[in-house]
């Protein structure tokens with residue numbers, strides 16, 4: 188079948204195991220938006236519902252917007268205003284009346300939380316199909332969805348969760364279980380500031396992009412007032428003509444579990460350069476004493492950032508993808524999911540409550556871990572260097588007010604803020620804003636302003 192919405196800069200080519208792949212037809216520079224597509228169906232995570240508009244997904248700005256208003260039919264769906272509510276009504280009216288009885292039913296209550304989310308995504312999707320039937324609307328996106336690969340079938344087969352009964356059912360083209368199987372295999376996590384807030388279906392993006400743990404592009408999300416949520420796929424490095432464009436389906440930092448996730452959720456084995464290197468990494472490794480991570484942090488930092496010290500905090504981030512095969516065994520042994528979780532927690536705690544040395548060491552160790560796992564310019568690297576900049580800045584402010592800041596420490600910390608902010612800005616500016624207003628780009632601007640006036644005062 189033809190795909191009229193594919194931009195001219197992209198072309199589908201056969202792939203040996205994944206049916207098709209998408210290659211660039213021209214050189215795409217880092218930061219180029221490669222594809223922009225609207226969401227076909229979406230569902231907010233439970234902890235986000237009630238805070239966000241159920242149509243455009245924005246959180247109202249308390250200084251400028253009215254509070255969210257409830258649908259008077261079900262009292263469960265919330266909207267920014269009349270425009271968002273009217274836009275959502277074309278599908279919401281299909282299940283509004285039945286929603287409360289359904290969500291209070293025993294069959295819904297008995298579902299696991301991830302099944303509830305799937306059930307609501309499927310309900311929203313069926314309502315969208317029904318609305319398109321009624322409107323005799325353009326079905327190109329639905330046709331693309333139907334052409335997607337189904338997910339793997341487990342021993343117990345595929346059983347779709349019970350969905351909310353619709354006022355009018357759509358003309359069933361395929362059995363519900365088959366729809367559900369495609370939803371599972373083609374379900375994106377929608378994020379704001381790179382934190383997941385919802386799940387959604389974007390058929391053309393699913394059709395085009397395979398997974399790689401060392402991707403050359405990432406998906407980001409745009410929320411505009413009274414508009415459908417959009418996905419924008421952005422190049423994170425220069426992509427030459429003919430190269431396959433890949434995104435990540437699963438966080439590459441899930442070193443020990445990601446292959447299992449590819450198998451269970453998508454039914455494939457990833458053979459990207461990172462996974463080939465990982466084969467040598469996940470052979471039994473000595474477990475790490477998570478009560479004493481200091482020596483491992485120091486070893487990791489020495490390996491990745493041999494010259495970074497308090498006096499010389501300039502962080503040179505790699506510009507080429509990491510190569511596991513060149514990592515010495517003692518460093519490979521440190522690259523474990525449990526260790527990353529632990530040092531992220533230590534960094535989070537110490538960056539708020541101190542001690543500063545722990546925040547600095549664990550912050551740099553997390554960054555070292557990231558650059559050995561993620562490709563250059565991956566958003567998590569930019570987000571983390573921003574956290575490191577904020578940590579160093581907060582240390583200046585709190586030590587100043589406690590009268591305990593020596594001139595040497597102050598100079599070192601100011602250099603750290605500058606170095607971390609520069610790294611963060613280079614990555615996040617190139618990717619551009621995503622999701623809610625404010626967020627990292629605003630934080631970078633604010634902190635840069637504070638830093639400039641601090642340096643000008645000296």
Ligand SMILES: C[S@@+](CC[C@H](N)C(=O)[O-])C[C@H]1O[C@@H](n2cnc3c(N)ncnc32)[C@H](O)[C@@H]1O
Pocket residue numbers: 202204205206207208334335336337338372373392393394395396397398399453454455456457458
């Ligand atoms: C969202 S689709 C990707 C588009 C797909 N290539 C197509 O032709 O429609 C996801 C499916 O593509 C295949 N796939 C994606 N990435 C892959 C990879 N790195 N290696 C092998 N198969 C992959 C798997 O079958 C997966 O279930």
